[in-house]
Amino acid sequence: MYLPAEDRYKTMRYNRVGRSGLKLPAISLGLWHNFGGVDTLENARAMIHRAFDLGITHFDLANNYGPPPGSAEENFGRILAQDLRSYRDELIISSKAGYYMWPGPYGEWGSRKYLVASCDQSLKRMGLEYVDIFYSHRPDPETPLEETMGALDYIVRSGRALYVGISSYNPDQTRQAAEILQSLGTPCLIHQPSYNMFNRWVEFGLLDVLAEKGVGCIAFSPLAQGMLTDRYLNEIPGDSRAGKPYGFLRPEHVTEEKLAIVRQLNEIARARGQTMAQMAIAWVLRHPGMTSALIGASRVKQVEDAVDALNRLDFSTEELEQIERILAGE
Numbered sequence: 001m002y003l004p005a006e007d008r009y010k011t012m013r014y015n016r017v018g019r020s021g022l023k024l025p026a027i028s029l030g031l032w033h034n035f036g037g038v039d040t041l042e043n044a045r046a047m048i049h050r051a052f053d054l055g056i057t058h059f060d061l062a063n064n065y066g067p068p069p070g071s072a073e074e075n076f077g078r079i080l081a082q083d084l085r086s087y088r089d090e091l092i093i094s095s096k097a098g099y100y101m102w103p104g105p106y107g108e109w110g111s112r113k114y115l116v117a118s119c120d121q122s123l124k125r126m127g128l129e130y131v132d133i134f135y136s137h138r139p140d141p142e143t144p145l146e147e148t149m150g151a152l153d154y155i156v157r158s159g160r161a162l163y164v165g166i167s168s169y170n171p172d173q174t175r176q177a178a179e180i181l182q183s184l185g186t187p188c189l190i191h192q193p194s195y196n197m198f199n200r201w202v203e204f205g206l207l208d209v210l211a212e213k214g215v216g217c218i219a220f221s222p223l224a225q226g227m228l229t230d231r232y233l234n235e236i237p238g239d240s241r242a243g244k245p246y247g248f249l250r251p252e253h254v255t256e257e258k259l260a261i262v263r264q265l266n267e268i269a270r271a272r273g274q275t276m277a278q279m280a281i282a283w284v285l286r287h288p289g290m291t292s293a294l295i296g297a298s299r300v301k302q303v304e305d306a307v308d309a310l311n312r313l314d315f316s317t318e319e320l321e322q323i324e325r326i327l328a329g330e
Ligand SMILES: NC(=O)c1ccc[n+]([C@@H]2O[C@H](COP(=O)([O-])OP(=O)(O)OC[C@H]3O[C@@H](n4cnc5c(N)ncnc54)[C@H](OP(=O)(O)O)[C@@H]3O)[C@@H](O)[C@H]2O)c1
Pocket: 029, 030, 031, 032, 033, 034, 060, 061, 137, 167, 168, 192, 219, 220, 221, 222, 223, 224, 225, 226, 227, 229, 230, 231, 239, 240, 241, 242, 277, 278, 294, 295, 296, 297, 298, 299, 301, 302, 303, 305, 306
């Protein structure tokens, strides 16, 4: 039987999410890869146990995580039922709807029909009465924003979720979404954008809108799916995301150009007494408005490595300038 570590709240940092009453751990764990039907349930279980033991209270899912789609939620439901049921009130569990889930016109995007049906399916797969955060996974160019935000408001009012968020909405869409949700009385808790040293779009307007509207920010893929680690420095290992047949990171994404940058960054990390992954996480968390770094992991050691990033979050001006120069290819 799993018994969580008694000292699980000793070292983790918890950051307030925007202007809400909720706090999230500085490191959160996402179940996009390595928790699906194609993966080993015992490894998934070990990573979730270790994460919770280290104070990671937030687990992020979506309807389509797997493969096959839905299987990460099913596996998480199994682990919850077996090991974590009595700790439900210590957990923040999120799910999302937006990407393709079932055939026909109601199986993806942002209609009220899809979001409510998908939320019900997610709850069933995880064996939950409610999720803590429910997201619109991506903006829908066809559905009026009022309808998508109205569906999120309804999902909260009907008891299916406690809070709502949006993912990958651009700054203008985010401002409008936050204003609509505000007018409905269900504030937008959090935005989930991609953010890492190779992908910095949030720095061009989004972070300002979030600060202005009091919305939190949780950065997904802070390690660029593993490229900002020591994983690919010498080769593409067969057990890595790029090496496996069903990962979203493909070998052609791991370019020599990127690796040359990572090798230089790795030297700075070493000088800081950190792994490359730890420095990449600390770099994402350097923004005051950044609530959490949402990592993925394929083994327990990576979860531990990520949490140890919290031992050294500060950067000197020289380090930041050096990183900028390397990223600019100078
Ligand atoms: N909202 C959205 O649209 C969206 C999109 C994508 C992701 N997300 C969320 O963000 C979460 C994280 O995404 P991600 O998995 O791409 O994040 P990531 O943290 O950038 O990449 C995780 C991968 O990096 C490698 N890794 C992790 N720690 C390592 C370490 N210490 N040393 C060496 N390698 C390490 C592992 O790859 P190996 O398998 O190679 O070991 C791991 O699977 C997802 O699970 C999901 O919850 C959301």
